[in-house]
Amino acid sequence: MTDNSRLTPRAAMTRRDFLIKTGSLTLVGYLALGRPAWANGPGLPSAGEFGELVATDTGGIDLYLEERDLLVGGQPGRAITINGSFPGPTIHMREGAEAVIRVHNRLAESTSIHWHGVLLPFDMDGVPGISFAGIPAGDTFTYRFPVRQNGTYWYHSHSAFQEQRGHYGQLIIEPAKPDHIDYDVEYSVVLSDWTFTAPHTVFRKLKTIEGYFNFQRPTLANIDNQMQATGMTLEEVIAKRLAWQRMRMDPTDIADVTGATYSFLMNGKTTEENPTFIAKPGQRVRLRIVNASAQTYYDVRIPGLPMTVVQADGQNIKPVETDEFRIAVAETYDVIVTMPDDQAYTLFAEAMDRSGATRGTLAPQLGMSAAIPELRRRPMLTMADMGMMGGGMKSMEGGNQNKHASKDSQTSPRSGNELPTENLVERIKHGPDEHGSASITMAQTAYRRLDYPGAGLGDDDWRVLTYSQLRALERPALRRPPTREFDLHLTGNMHKFIWGFDGKKWSESDMIRFQHGERLRINMINDTMMSHPIHLHGMWMDLYAGGDLDTNPRKHTVNVQPAELLTVDITADAPGQWAFHCHLLYHMEAGMFRTVAVVRSLDGGSIDADA
Amino acid sequence: MLTPNLRLLAMIAMTVVLVPSAAHAQNKHDMSDMPSTANRPDHQHSAQQHEGTPPPDLEIPPLPAGMTLEEVFDYSNSEPPSDFPDPVPDDQLFAFALFDQLEYRVPDDDDARDRLGWEAEGWIGGDINKFWWKSEGEAIFEGTDEGESENDFLYSRLITPFWNVQTGVQYANEWITNDDYNDRWSYVLGLQGMAPYQFELDNSLYVSEDGDVTFETEGEYDVRITQRLVLQPRVGLTFSAQTISERNLGSGLTEADFDLRLRYEIKRELAPYVGLRYHSLVGETENIAEAAGERTEQWLFLAGLRLAF
Numbered sequence: 001m002t003d004n005s006r007l008t009p010r011a012a013m014t015r016r017d018f019l020i021k022t023g024s025l026t027l028v029g030y031l032a033l034g035r036p037a038w039a040n041g042p043g044l045p046s047a048g049e050f051g052e053l054v055a056t057d058t059g060g061i062d063l064y065l066e067e068r069d070l071l072v073g074g075q076p077g078r079a080i081t082i083n084g085s086f087p088g089p090t091i092h093m094r095e096g097a098e099a100v101i102r103v104h105n106r107l108a109e110s111t112s113i114h115w116h117g118v119l120l121p122f123d124m125d126g127v128p129g130i131s132f133a134g135i136p137a138g139d140t141f142t143y144r145f146p147v148r149q150n151g152t153y154w155y156h157s158h159s160a161f162q163e164q165r166g167h168y169g170q171l172i173i174e175p176a177k178p179d180h181i182d183y184d185v186e187y188s189v190v191l192s193d194w195t196f197t198a199p200h201t202v203f204r205k206l207k208t209i210e211g212y213f214n215f216q217r218p219t220l221a222n223i224d225n226q227m228q229a230t231g232m233t234l235e236e237v238i239a240k241r242l243a244w245q246r247m248r249m250d251p252t253d254i255a256d257v258t259g260a261t262y263s264f265l266m267n268g269k270t271t272e273e274n275p276t277f278i279a280k281p282g283q284r285v286r287l288r289i290v291n292a293s294a295q296t297y298y299d300v301r302i303p304g305l306p307m308t309v310v311q312a313d314g315q316n317i318k319p320v321e322t323d324e325f326r327i328a329v330a331e332t333y334d335v336i337v338t339m340p341d342d343q344a345y346t347l348f349a350e351a352m353d354r355s356g357a358t359r360g361t362l363a364p365q366l367g368m369s370a371a372i373p374e375l376r377r378r379p380m381l382t383m384a385d386m387g388m389m390g391g392g393m394k395s396m397e398g399g400n401q402n403k404h405a406s407k408d409s410q411t412s413p414r415s416g417n418e419l420p421t422e423n424l425v426e427r428i429k430h431g432p433d434e435h436g437s438a439s440i441t442m443a444q445t446a447y448r449r450l451d452y453p454g455a456g457l458g459d460d461d462w463r464v465l466t467y468s469q470l471r472a473l474e475r476p477a478l479r480r481p482p483t484r485e486f487d488l489h490l491t492g493n494m495h496k497f498i499w500g501f502d503g504k505k506w507s508e509s510d511m512i513r514f515q516h517g518e519r520l521r522i523n524m525i526n527d528t529m530m531s532h533p534i535h536l537h538g539m540w541m542d543l544y545a546g547g548d549l550d551t552n553p554r555k556h557t558v559n560v561q562p563a564e565l566l567t568v569d570i571t572a573d574a575p576g577q578w579a580f581h582c583h584l585l586y587h588m589e590a591g592m593f594r595t596v597a598v599v600r601s602l603d604g605g606s607i608d609a610d611a
Numbered sequence: 612m613l614t615p616n617l618r619l620l621a622m623i624a625m626t627v628v629l630v631p632s633a634a635h636a637q638n639k640h641d642m643s644d645m646p647s648t649a650n651r652p653d654h655q656h657s658a659q660q661h662e663g664t665p666p667p668d669l670e671i672p673p674l675p676a677g678m679t680l681e682e683v684f685d686y687s688n689s690e691p692p693s694d695f696p697d698p699v700p701d702d703q704l705f706a707f708a709l710f711d712q713l714e715y716r717v718p719d720d721d722d723a724r725d726r727l728g729w730e731a732e733g734w735i736g737g738d739i740n741k742f743w744w745k746s747e748g749e750a751i752f753e754g755t756d757e758g759e760s761e762n763d764f765l766y767s768r769l770i771t772p773f774w775n776v777q778t779g780v781q782y783a784n785e786w787i788t789n790d791d792y793n794d795r796w797s798y799v800l801g802l803q804g805m806a807p808y809q810f811e812l813d814n815s816l817y818v819s820e821d822g823d824v825t826f827e828t829e830g831e832y833d834v835r836i837t838q839r840l841v842l843q844p845r846v847g848l849t850f851s852a853q854t855i856s857e858r859n860l861g862s863g864l865t866e867a868d869f870d871l872r873l874r875y876e877i878k879r880e881l882a883p884y885v886g887l888r889y890h891s892l893v894g895e896t897e898n899i900a901e902a903a904g905e906r907t908e909q910w911l912f913l914a915g916l917r918l919a920f
Contacts, residue, residue, distance in 0.1 A: 110696070122683075123675040129691060129698035148673070160700070208707040209879050209919065219835040245808045248773060437739065440772040493772050495805065498738045505701040505738075516672075516684070538673075575672050575683040577691070579698060591701030595691075600684040608690055610697065 046071045047079060047194075048268025048275065050169065052090045056147060060100025063088065065107050065167070073263045073270035077196050079166035080107065080157070086166030087190045087268055087292065088155070095150040095176040101143040103135055110134040110159055113143065114537070115171060116330060117153040117314055117556035120145040122576025125537055127158045130577050130595055134159060150175035151314025152288040152332045153556075154190070161199030163585055164294040166268075168192065172288060173314070180473075181310050183286035183336055187277045191289065191327070191349050191358065193262040193296040203586055206256055206497045213258045216355065216378045217250060229377055249442065249529060251380040252353075253494060254455060256530075256586060257295045259356030264296065266349060266358045274369055275360040277347070279339045285362065286310075287347070290332040294585035297352035297531065297559075299326050299457060300333075302345050302362065303373055307335040309465060313555045316473035323462035326352065326454045328533040328559035330583035337362070344368035352456065352531075354378040379456025385529055385562035387430075387443030418481035419521055421549045424448075424567055430527070435503025439491035441527040443563035450546050454531070454561060468546045470553040478519075478571040479542065479549050485521035490560055490582070490592075492528040497590060499582065505591025510606035512580065514572035514598045521569050526560045532587065533557050536596070537578040541568035557583055572598050707920070708733030712872075714915025716749070716888070720906065726751045726758075728913075733920075734767065743767035743777055745813075759785035763799050763815070774804035781817060796820045809833070824852035825860075841882070845870040854895065859903075861895020874917050886913035 047070045053061040068081045082088025093099045105111045112134050114126035124145045128134030135141040150173040157167035170188045195202060205212040218226070218241055226237050244251050269275040279285045287307075291298055301307075301324035308319045311334035319336075327333055327349075339345075344363035351357060354375045361369045427447035435441065453464035492499040501509070514520055522541075524534060540554040544567040552569075560566045575598050582592035595609040674683055712730040730747040748760030765779035778801065784794035801815040813829045831845040847868040851860045867890075874884035891908040892900050900907050 119673060121673040121675040127698055129695045133692070133695050144676070145673070158698070204705060205879075207705050212879050215838040217835055217838060219837050221837045242808070248805055248807060248809050437769045437772050493738075495772060496738060496769065506699050507697065507702045573672055575674065575680060575687055577687055581699075589699050589701065591699060593699045593701070595698070597687045599687045600681075604688065607688060 044069050044071045044076055045085065046074075046268075046273070047077075047086055047166070047265070048273070049085045050087050050089050050268070051083070052092060053083075054092045054094075055099040055101050056092075056094040056097035060102060060142075060144075061091070062102045062104060063113070064104045065111055067107060070166075072194050072196075072265070072268070073272065075196065077194070080111075080162050081166060082169060085268065086168070087192065088167070088169030090170045090172060090188045091155065093147045093171065093173045095147050095173055098144065098146050102140055103143065104140045105135045105137055108137055110136050111162060111167070112157055112159045113155050113167075114158040115143075115153065115155050116535070117151075117332075118145075118171070118173075119148050119538065119540075119574065122538060122574065122578060125578065127537065127579045130579050147173055149173060149314070150179075151311055151316070152290065152334050153314050154290040154292055154330075154332065156292060158579070161203070161294075161585065161589065163292075164193075164195065164199040164202075166192075166194070168292040170288065170290050170292075180316070181286065181334070181336070182284060184283040185279055186286040186288060188267065189277075189287050189289040189347070189360070190265075190267050191291045191293060191296075191298050191300075192265045192268070193257070193293040193351075194265055195257070195261045195263070197261055199294070199585075202257060202261065203589060206586055207590075210495055210497075211250060211253065213256065213260045214250070214252060214353075215258070215260050216252050216353065218244075218252060225377075226380075247386075247442065248495070249381075249440075250494075251382075252378060253381070253529065254353035254379060255295065255297070255351065255355065256497075256584070258353055259351060262296065262351075262356065264298075264349070264351055264356045264358040266347070266360045269358075269360070271357065271359050271372065276366055276368070277360060277362050278365060279362055280364050281339050281342050283339050285337050285339060287335050287337065288332065289327060289335065291327040291329050293329050295329065297326060297328050297454075297533075298349040298358075299324060299352060299454075300347070300349045301325075301373075301462070302337060302347050303371075305337045305340070305345050305362070306463075307337050309469075310334050310336055312470050312553055313557060315476075315554045317553055318471040318473055318551075320465065320469045320471075321463070322465040322469070324457065324460075325465035326457060326559075328531065328557065328583075329585075330533050330535055330557040331555075331559065339364070344370040346370045346372055348373050350375060352379075352454070354456065376456065376460075381455060381529055381562065385443075385455065387445035387447065387563035418483055419485055421481050421544075421552075421569070422547075424544055425565075428523075428525070428565055430525070433527075435489065435491045435527070438493050438498045438500055438505070439489075439503040439527060440493050440495065441491070442529055443527060446525040446527075446563055446565040448546075448566075449561045449564040452561065467543065467559075470543070470545050471547055471551040472553045475550040476540070476542070476554050478573065480519050480571075481549065482519040482521035482569045484515075484518060485523060487523045487525055490524060490526040490528055490532050490534070492530070492587070492592070494528065494530070497586075499587040499590040499592035501592065501594055506593040506595070507591060507610045509594055509609055511577070511595040511597040511609045513602055513607070514570070514596060515602045516572055516575050516598050516600055518572050519569060520572055521567060524558070524560050524564075524566045524568070526562055526564045526566070529562045531559055531561050532592070533559050533583040534581070535583045536568075536570065536580050538574040538576065538596075538598075539570055539572065539578070541570055543568055574598055702737060704735060704737055706733070706735040709920075710916070710918040712747075712913075712915060713918060714884075714886070714913045717912040719910040719912075723906075723909065724751050724753050728915075736767070739769045741767040741769075741775075743775070743779075755788050757787045759783070763801075765799060765801065767803070771804075773806075774802060777801035777803055777815075797825075806830075823855050823858075825855075825865075826850040826852075839876040841874050841876065843870075843872045843874065845872070851896075859896065859899050861897075861899055863895060864893045865896040866890070866892050870913070872913065872917075880919040882917040884913075884915055884917055886915075887911070888913055 055061045112126045125131040153171040156163045267275045308321045342364045347360040433441045450468040457464045491503045535557040543555045578596045580594045580596045581588045710731040716726050716728045726749045728749045732745040734741040734743045743765040745763040750758035761783045763781045765777040767775045767777040781797040786792045797817040797819040803813045811831050817825045829847045834842040849865045869889045872884045872886035874882040876882040888911040897907045
């Protein structure tokens with residue numbers, strides 16, 4: 001196969017003219033690939049040969065969904081491809097225009113495309129069972145919606161486990177006004193995870209054998225390693241391990257699905273395939289990074305090059321320079337790096353549990369590479385992940401201790417007045433656990449962790465981005481103090497792989513109702529020991545990142561860390577029904593999902609989501 | 612801003628993708644301007660009437676084509692249409708089976724014969740409610756056929772995050788060739804799950820069709836030596852609430868097993884192992900056996916496979 005993956009042609013063009021060139025080229029390219037390559041000879045095409053399309057061009061675009069055998073990291077695998085490869089083509093849109101996308105389902109099963117982070121009419125949101133019935137096998141569905149925003153987003157299937165099989169791609173919306181971000185070349189960086197095992201089988205393993213994919217557990221053999229890494233004595237290590245065992249928890253339970261089955265991919269390529277991004281000395285490079293993984297959080301860095309983060313979830317933020325950031329599943333970050341010389345630099349994305357990594361190379365020409373960093377030691381959860389902070393933590397025990405006591409708080413306004421928007425309570429105590437057997441609540445206290453970079457980060461001698469550094473560049477529209485709030489507990493039984501909100505799965509729950517036009521606050525409380533990327537469809541979540549009303553960032557996906565109390569404010573401006581869920585694919589499919597109904601009035605009864 | 616080199620490189624890259632269709636592609640190479648960029652995004656619905664009273668700072672909401680705001684509100688307030696699938700299949704049933712022991716047992720005394728032993732369980736069901744089966748037993752194949760088994764068929768409910776309550780029936784049997792076959796049914800009430808410190812416990816109370824009450828408890832613990840090498844100590848104790856002469860049981864603790872198995876997980880579902888068992892009759896039961904001139908304790912060497920499906 002051709003290797004040293006070709007760069008995307010976008011590098012060589014200005015932002016304005018590449019759209020025209022590459023968009024229509026890609027479609028033609030796809031048609032050229034239309035003859036199944038594997039039918040002709042031994043060589044299968046490799047994953048990651050994707051092009052670009054412009055969905056706001058006259059006539060719109062066509063996406064063809066097909067199952068194909070592709071080489072993933074050199075091994076043949078059966079993937080769901082969009083226009084011949086995965087990831088699918090990078091789709092461009094122009095803010096203010098109308099996007100038209102015809103999706104042709106050539107799969108043997110129903111499918112869908114969700115435009116992740118895009119504000120649109122609910123029937124265009126692409127969630128089977130909520131927005132529409134799905135796209136049956138053999139059918140064509142036309143998405144058509146006005147583009148009301150700009151930035152870096154992505155798209156993916158919302159049907160069963162198709163996302164795990166390659167059904168995703170990047171979405172870039174060009175701003176109507178000139179982009180304030182200054183750069184010379186730009187690249188799509190789509191991070192993802194791939195398994196040669198059928199996702200249903202992966203799910204079944206998770207449901208039936210605890211820790212199936214974790215081969216980094218505490219063992220007798222790695223006691224010595226733990227002593228050396230932590231400086232603890234043998235007695236301390238044993239005492240600590242016994243404390244975890246007493247709680248029936250595994251401190252190495254960082255990721256449910258790991259490198260034991262996953263290949264970690266950047267633009268569909270593995271480390272060995274080395275996707276390369278060309279940039280000349282002095283050029284400012286914009287990397288549009290999306291985490292399209294089913295389950296994998298990545299820690300991203302470019303050893304030797306500082307990165308300036310300019311966008312988060314497609315929203316401009318005040319530029320912040322950093323050396324590393326954790327990207328939760330479904331988040332996007334845009335970073336600018338300046339090539340200082342004609343050397344190669346490694347763009348390194350390490351899985352959060354350190355069970356593997358993927359990399360690409362930033363270099364002035366093809367065929368170059370730089371040193372690949374070693375995987376760091378896998379992190380272990382700490383007592384802080386159970387809400388037990390050391391003495392150093394500033395305590396602001398507030399009057400919020402029995403928040404949890406209010407039953408059905410979703411419909412009972414806690415306050416008719418405006419709620420505070422700054423200096424929110426730092427921590428709340430967990431009330432009596434009423435979540436039942438579907439929830440193992442470890443944290444007795446949930447607290448703000450906006451300054452915490454996450455398990456396994458922050459101990460190196462470099463800067464790591466945290467949510468507290470995210471500040472909106474401009475005050476977004478529709479900002480005002482919320483007038484209603486409720487608590488939402490992120491719950492799970494890690495032992496049995498049951499996931500939900502407030503101890504309930506989607507099929508057991510009623511819809512969460514938002515009143516149209518209201519400004520609503522949700523306090524998310526993570527009762528579990530895992531991080532969850534929580535995604536709301538159709539509306540922004542204004543993340544309380546410790547700032548004020550003007551500068552807290554807008555997000556479509558927020559990462560809620562273990563034992564974290566994380567607050568978002570929402571303007572319920574999109575009538576219809578929407579999905580709200582954990583974006584870890586296997587958590588979502590297990591039921592960590594709710595239907596949100598944006599209704600005229602909160603009067604009236606609850607709505608059964610599973611009719 | 613862009614060097615000729617870069618442009619050339621990109622053209623080459625494109626050519627690689629598009630060689631067969633390069634000619635086609637040329638036609639599309641006009642560099643016309645982007646579509647006009649109306650700043651008002653919502654032209655499609657600009658004629659939208661507002662029947663409700665959206666707060667002053669709300670933009671015109673995004674509405675499906677052909678639907679009014681009121682129609683959307685009516686839709687929002689309804690259950691999903693009947694032809695919609697579930698957005699997530701979170702109430703699927705799963706099935707699982709684990710042969711924790713499937714082993715050849717070699718007693719330490721020469722008179723005793725080798726035997727095949729098993730302990731297995733499995734379930735089919737959802738997250739909370741399951742049908743659960745368990746089976747354990749021994750069979751001797753050299754010389755006269757001989758064996759015994761206990762088979763539980765249970766409804767299981769996860770009542771707390773770590774504990775299942777189980778209830779159902781047990782069918783137990785024992786045989787010496789086909790001439791001597793005994794069986795009995797019992798009612799079962801069980802509590803199975805994981806105790807603090809990650810001990811797996813399985814406790815079952817049996818009331819037989821004759822009204823005899825017995826109780827079994829088993830505990831096991833995995834000591835991970837490496838990621839795949841696991842040492843598993845296990846204890847099994849049996850109690851009887853009364854003397855059951857036809858089963859040669861006295862009242863009180865009747866027998867105890869202490870096992871140690873060392874397995875290697877080739878896969879999580881496939882682990883060969885070797886082990887040792889110390890088996891002993893206890894108390895009145897021991898006395899009954901002694902009086903009959905039988906051995907009351909035994910060491911067994913074990914070798915087998917741990918299998919999951």
